Amino acid sequence: MGTNTPCASCKLLRRRCGKDCIFAPYFPSHELHKFAIVHKVFGASNVSKMLLELPVHQRPDAVSSLVYEATARVRDPVYGCVGAIWHLQNQVSQLQMQLVVAQAEILWIQTKREEAAAAVLLPQNGSEPYGNERALAHLHGESIIELPHELIVEDFGSDSSNYVSVQRVPLSTI
Numbered sequence: 739m740g741t742n743t744p745c746a747s748c749k750l751l752r753r754r755c756g757k758d759c760i761f762a763p764y765f766p767s768h769e770l771h772k773f774a775i776v777h778k779v780f781g782a783s784n785v786s787k788m789l790l791e792l793p794v795h796q797r798p799d800a801v802s803s804l805v806y807e808a809t810a811r812v813r814d815p816v817y818g819c820v821g822a823i824w825h826l827q828n829q830v831s832q833l834q835m836q837l838v839v840a841q842a843e844i845l846w847i848q849t850k851r852e853e854a855a856a857a858v859l860l861p862q863n864g865s866e867p868y869g870n871e872r873a874l875a876h877l878h879g880e881s882i883i884e885l886p887h888e889l890i891v892e893d894f895g896s897d898s899s900n901y902v903s904v905q906r907v908p909l910s911t912i
Contacts, residue, residue, distance in 0.1 A: 746773035751782060760789050764801040772805050779808040 744755035746765035750773055755762060761782075765773040776785055785804060789797050810819035817824070 743767045746770045747777070747782060750774055750777065760786050764789070764797060775808045775812060776801075776804050779811050780804060 744753075744767060745759055745762040746767055746769050747761035748755035748759060749767055749770060761773065765776075780788075788800065788804075792800055807819050810822055814821040
């Protein structure tokens, strides 16, 4: 930049920073660590050649990419940023699986609630059923009506016997 303060490259390489220094706009003197890591992985000469081949408007992005890749390469010398990408893809796959499981649980809960609502709407022992429209509106949050605090669930069993199981289920558990 031609100022009295040399850029990070010139400071690290202990040379005079001229006004035509390729590194000065991208590695200011207070970011010495960024140039040090890029220099360690790629070398100052190679970075200089890469920057000179690029149009000026693409150089800041290239420097940012070089710093990221150099940092990843120091952390993981074998895989570099590919290791980080693989790790993130693995996390995405795991989260997608968790999402599918959660959606299945939600569907199961909704099914159970609908079954419970159907049981409330059915007449018991010849009595009048609760108002279907009002009960469904309550289930969808449209209006509040008074429903019983428990359900009586009758299970006729899976076989063809006349076995009947009756149990009381609190609505708060549904």
